[in-house]
Amino acid sequence: MMAASDLAPSYDLVVIGGGPAGLAAASLAARAGVSTVLFDENPGVGGQIYRAIATTPVADRSILGEDYWAGAALASEAKASGALIVNGATVWSLDPQKIVGVSIAGKARMIEAKRVIIATGSQERPFPIPGWTLPGVMTAGGAQTALKAQGLVPSGRTVMAGNGPLLWLLAAQTLRAGGRIDAILDTTPWRNWLQALVHLPDFALSPYFAKGLALLREVKAKVPVHRVDRVEAVGKEKLGEVVFASGGRERRLPADLLLLHQGVVPNVNLANAAGAAHVWNDRQLCFVPVLDADFGSSVPGIAVAGDGAGIAGGTAAAERGRIAAIAAVRALRADTTLPDTQAIRQKLQREEMGRAFLDWLNRPAESFRQPEGETLACRCEEVTAQQVRDMARIGCEGPNQMKAFLRCGMGPCQGRLCGLTVTELIAAERKMTPAEVGYYRLRPPVKPITLAELASLPISEAERKAVER
Amino acid sequence: MFKRLADAGTAVAITVDGKPVAARAGDTVAAALLAAGIDHCRTTPVTGAPRAPYCLMGVCFECLVTVDGIGSRQGCLIPVREGMKVETQIGKREAGR
Numbered sequence: 001m002m003a004a005s006d007l008a009p010s011y012d013l014v015v016i017g018g019g020p021a022g023l024a025a026a027s028l029a030a031r032a033g034v035s036t037v038l039f040d041e042n043p044g045v046g047g048q049i050y051r052a053i054a055t056t057p058v059a060d061r062s063i064l065g066e067d068y069w070a071g072a073a074l075a076s077e078a079k080a081s082g083a084l085i086v087n088g089a090t091v092w093s094l095d096p097q098k099i100v101g102v103s104i105a106g107k108a109r110m111i112e113a114k115r116v117i118i119a120t121g122s123q124e125r126p127f128p129i130p131g132w133t134l135p136g137v138m139t140a141g142g143a144q145t146a147l148k149a150q151g152l153v154p155s156g157r158t159v160m161a162g163n164g165p166l167l168w169l170l171a172a173q174t175l176r177a178g179g180r181i182d183a184i185l186d187t188t189p190w191r192n193w194l195q196a197l198v199h200l201p202d203f204a205l206s207p208y209f210a211k212g213l214a215l216l217r218e219v220k221a222k223v224p225v226h227r228v229d230r231v232e233a234v235g236k237e238k239l240g241e242v243v244f245a246s247g248g249r250e251r252r253l254p255a256d257l258l259l260l261h262q263g264v265v266p267n268v269n270l271a272n273a274a275g276a277a278h279v280w281n282d283r284q285l286c287f288v289p290v291l292d293a294d295f296g297s298s299v300p301g302i303a304v305a306g307d308g309a310g311i312a313g314g315t316a317a318a319e320r321g322r323i324a325a326i327a328a329v330r331a332l333r334a335d336t337t338l339p340d341t342q343a344i345r346q347k348l349q350r351e352e353m354g355r356a357f358l359d360w361l362n363r364p365a366e367s368f369r370q371p372e373g374e375t376l377a378c379r380c381e382e383v384t385a386q387q388v389r390d391m392a393r394i395g396c397e398g399p400n401q402m403k404a405f406l407r408c409g410m411g412p413c414q415g416r417l418c419g420l421t422v423t424e425l426i427a428a429e430r431k432m433t434p435a436e437v438g439y440y441r442l443r444p445p446v447k448p449i450t451l452a453e454l455a456s457l458p459i460s461e462a463e464r465k466a467v468e469r
Numbered sequence: 470m471f472k473r474l475a476d477a478g479t480a481v482a483i484t485v486d487g488k489p490v491a492a493r494a495g496d497t498v499a500a501a502l503l504a505a506g507i508d509h510c511r512t513t514p515v516t517g518a519p520r521a522p523y524c525l526m527g528v529c530f531e532c533l534v535t536v537d538g539i540g541s542r543q544g545c546l547i548p549v550r551e552g553m554k555v556e557t558q559i560g561k562r563e564a565g566r
Binding site for chain 1: 475495500529
């Protein structure tokens with residue numbers, strides 16, 4: 001395994017994240033002769049969509065499906081490209097000078113980059129319902145990771161709740177693998193169809209249309225689906241039952257496992273901490289980085305590719321990675337022969353075609369994004385929705401001030417699981433838009449590191465003399 | 470909550486709070502805890518409530534555990550190793566303890 005001390009002090013291109021965008025970007029750049037390193041914090045490449053692509057114990061290819069296995073080519077291409085791929089490498093800092101702070105096996109290094117491509121992808125949108133912190137409640141993405149990487153399938157009484165393509169995909173994969181699902185609680189509001197319908201013709205032309213319909217049919221034939229407008233996880237020390245309601249009629253299901261999912265949103269922490277400007281995307285209900293046509297951010301030399309640039313899915317992520325890599329190579333070596341970006345852009349456009357329909361249809365209801373009362377908004381510091389609402393009402397204007405008042409966003413997850421909720425709650429209480437409220441100002445280290453890791457950084461003679469008496 | 474799809478994979482022996490747990494090569498610490506049916510991995514610093522792995526992708530920090538003596542490690546990012554000592558964490562500090 002690669003050690004931190006084996007790294008060169010600088011690389012032409014540093015790619016952060018080993019999902020489709022990062023793998024495609026690193027392969028293209030390395031093939032073009034640019035010295036490229038890819039850092040990924042997971043044990044293997046693939047990101048979340050192609051998680052454990054080289055090591056999955058799920059041998060029957062029909063369980064995870066061909067779209068998953070398509071990632072194998074991307075991973076082997078990257079491996080053969082000459083790019084240095086380092087797994088178990090956590091990037092905890094990136095600044096506008098493109099100095100990358102990275103830790104590998106407890107040892108840290110600061111690496112200089114001429115160009116950086118952030119490919120840290122997406123995370124699941126917070127799903128703050130009563131009881132969502134109870135053991136036995138997990139994200140659907142988490143269960144999918146356990147299936148892909150370890151071959152673990154739900155075996156107890158299992159309920160899935162939420163909406164979006166991933167929920168149905170996981171349901172189908174779980175059933176194919178012989179896992180158990182007692183019920184699916186569909187939280188899609190009926191009125192979403194009003195905005196989604198106009199985009200149906202485009203979606204019908206996208207590759208996701210036929211796949212989506214087939215998935216729905218496959219799952220609905222085997223699992224009861226309830227349309228709901230309220231979901232609660234109930235239990236003392238762990239989940240005991242799921243309470244749900246539709247139009248005021250309440251039902252209860254005993255459950256050992258509740259899997260939640262209401263779409264994915266860009267994982268903005270690293271780009272935000274590097275100083276990249278972000279804007280509110282009202283269709284996807286999340287903050288996205290401000291990017292040019294080559295996915296360059298507002299910080300010169302730093303691009304954001306993949307779902308981190310706004311949600312578009314795994315295949316689009318790879319194309320975005322290629323476009324960002326071409327721009328990086330061109331900036332580093334103007335004379336390099338490079339693939340035609342026009343063809344890549346066309347492919348990307350085709351991939352993104354059905355997005356508007358999916359986004360509008362799966363826009364989570366306000367009640368699942370803006371919790372009330374004792375429901376926790378911030379899991380780490382255990383701050384309730386009511387506390388956030390009260391503070392907003394007495395004059396707290398933004399998420400950064402909210403940190404000082406309530407500590408929300410200051411726990412170990414650094415706002416990843418509360419940021420959007422806090423922004424939306426403040427906006428709701430103060431009758432503002434989320435765009436006006438803004439997001440947490442994030443700062444490095446964006447992942448926790450130990451003092452020992454910091455102390456392991458090499459020190460120059462000049463730095464030593466500066467503090468020595 | 471979970472069962473293993475295939476019994477493939479080399480056995481890896483770890484301990485959790487001193488008790489032996491049979492993990493598999495390819496498991497992360499968090500996955501090994503889930504597969505072993507261990508229902509929580511820590512208690513919270515504010516109210517002492519139990520928490521278990523939630524996202525399994527390095528985002529939520531719910532699966533923080535002590536691994537080989539180093540506290541607050543993200544269990545979902547660390548592959549198991551033969552002889553690894555995992556300890557669940559007590560978050561809430563109590564006066565006079």
